[in-house]
Amino acid sequence: MHSLRAERAGFPEYAGQYRLESVLGSGGMGVVHLATSDSGLRLAVKVVHAEHAVDPEFRARFRQEVAAARRVSGAFTAPVVDADPDAERPWMATLFIDAPTLADRVRERPLDAAEAARLGAGLAEALRDIHRVGVVHRDLKPSNVLMAPDGVRVIDFGISRPADSDLRTETGKLIGTPPFMAPEQFQRPKEVGPAADVFAMGSVLVHALTGHGPFDSDSHYLVAYQVVHNEPDLTGVPPSLAPIVARCLAKDPADRPTPGALLLELRAAAYPTGEQTRAFIPQPRRPLVDESKPSSAEEDTHRRVRLPSTGTNPARRTRRLATATAVTVLLTGGAAGAYAQFGSTGGDKERAVSRHEAPARGADLAARTPWSAVVGGSGQGNAVAACSWAPGALYCSAPGVLAARLNPADGTASWTVPTPAASARTPGATSTAPVASGDLLLSVATGSGVLQAMDPVTGALRWHKDLPQGTRTVPCGQKVLLVTDSGNATAVDSATGKTAWSKRLGGTGALWAVGPEQPNGGRHLYVSTRSPDGASSQVSAFDPVSGTLQWQVHASGTLNPLGTAQGGLYLTSIDAHDKTGEVVRIDLGTHAVRRTALSVPQSQAEATVGPNGVVYVIAISGALTAIGPDKELWRLETAVSAASRPVADNGRVYAMAADGRLLGIDAANGRLVGQTNPRMGNGKGTYTATIPAPVVADGRVFGAAPDGTVFAVDAANPAGW
Secondary structure (H helix, E strand, O other), X not given: OOOOOOOOOOXXXXXXXXXXXXEEEEOOOEEEEEEEOOOOOEEEEEEEOHHHHOOHHXXXXXXXXXXXXXXXXXXXXXXXXXXXXXXXXXXXXXXOOOOOEHHHHHHHOOOOHHHHHHHHHHHHHHHHHHHHOOEEOXXXXXXXXXXXXXXXXXXXXXXXXXXXXXXXXXXXXXXXXXXXXXXXXXXXXXXXXXXXXXXXXXXXXXXHHHOOOOOOOOOHHHHHHHHHHOOOOOOOOOOOOHHHHHHHOOOOHHHOOOHHHXXXXXXXXXOOOOHHHHHOOOOOOOOOOOOOOOEOOOOOOOOOOOOOOOOOOHHHHOOOOOOOOOOOOEEOOOOOOOOOOOOOOOOOOOOOOOOOOOOOOXXXXXXXXXXXXXXXXXXXXXXXXXXXXXXOEEEEEEOOEEEEEEOOOOOOEEEEEEOOOOOOOOOOOOOOOOEEEOOEEEEEOOOOOEEEEEOOOOOOEEEEEEOOOOOEEEEEOOEEEEEOXXXXXXXXXXXXXXXXXXXXXXXXXXXXXXXXXXXXXXXXXXEEEEOOOOOEXXXXXXEOOOOEXXXXXXXXXXXXXXXXXXXXXXEEEEOOOOEEEEEEEEEOOOOOEEEEEEEEEEEOOEEXXXXXXXXXXXXXXXXXXXXXXXXXXXXXXXXXXXXOOOEEEOOEEEEEOOOOOEEEEEOOOOOEEEEOOOOOOOOHHHOOOOOOOOEEEOOEEEEEOOOOEEEEEEOOOXXXX
């Protein structure tokens, strides 16, 4: 990897809690650095130039960029993970997408007609998603389009503007990149709307097909004149695409097609024989704001260059434990479980987050009453709560709250144990859910390094134990295992906190999973340790009562254990680029290994195994894939990014979206059957690299959202969410 840190002076070492590793690119607004979150997410962190940080107007502009990017982040953009527009050097962290820009791609060779049609369909879908939340990008150009393996991504919202922003364009200021600007951006910059992005898309397609734009000139003034007065030069554009491109480049915004109409046309051009390819195109979602309102904003953008592969250890991203019994892992200093980030404001279904909805009369009706409540309060750290289920109650932790017991019927708290005053607060750190072990409830206050055991009925403290930094707690029947990435495990009696045994069960980067309770009350602990070169893994099964080895299997690939089902241990195989390419099953009786390949490897994926042995893998792009014993069963493009770990229960698959939506999917056919409104919130505490997986119990689905709420919906009626 090429690092410019040694070549340039004045770069900060950190942005918030993220250590800046190298420089990806720079522009007029700031410098983009590579960084890695505690959970292993690779991030692109944009830090504004020092001279801009002292300019109040610039800070307002940067806040606007963060707000715009956060509102549109989804399957077609680089999602916002964290940001601090009020820092001494304002910064914003988005997911890093290791892909060349369209400009890079065209420098190698122009696209052919089919490639350009697929590109155009992706851009149309991206613009539809951007416009539906009332944002106009205003600077769509080849260098702001990433050619990711699983689809295009539109980046850099430095001059975009939400329709409800009251920041105004500076008089006489040229906003945009002239060869890709619409006539109205030169003539009426305060009246620029979504149609300007469609015009830019037409110019981008001409560039992709020919290597030049429809209004090329060495002079920006001549370009501006041609854009306003001349017809576009479509020389070299294939006849199959020329009429579509020409309509995009109409002078009158009203004459340009909508992104939804373009999506249908370009899908048909890209896949001319496939009616089925058109069938899955989702209908446009209702805009959250009035898209007809004009948008305007200030300029400046950054350039992102492709980062060469560095062979990042995929275990860093998958350093979390998933079990067949949905057991939760506690960490002493960071995030745990399956999580995500950011979003958009809620709609009519959202209640004031400090109030509880009254339960309906009658037990059956009360069981279906939705509610939302706040656990904890504002302050340093992340606002997202984390919850787990134990018989009869939902248990949650949150900023300022070590644990709280919530009534599943209405969300009222039976008791709340505050975070100890001496606990260190880690900026940006994520809460971890309390977990049941034995007859007690275990929880670790974020950043405290102290495991505390409580009575689940009263919340009374029973014992506590100091933990080394980075230790994870794995509840396993009547014991809790304290495990580390070095492969060491210590078994502690859950009732007393006393150590039962301590052994090295795995190697560096070990990944852990616990099987379900057997009829005889026993369980197995599974440990996967990859070889130094990542070519193979040693998968071991241990008796957690004694730490005795039960069996061991060597298999190729870096294997991440998910849990057990139908007589097998299920794992995902992850390559050096953090892409999940296979589902691996080890038979618990014969120890035979079976592999099922994904048709398309999924980047930075989360996965779970259902009780029937079907594995559900959701990529960071939002693609959710169901994998059966010998083949893929279905694939759904959810249009969300960095979703939580999926949860399979009673014929459905659930996942939390980055903007606080809960998604419900039919496990049989991959059809979206319900989703809640977004729950994003505002402020520093609502940014997070991780968001908990939903909890399914008691006829409800419980979720925790970036706005700080914990909520419940009726599992039997996802269409009514």
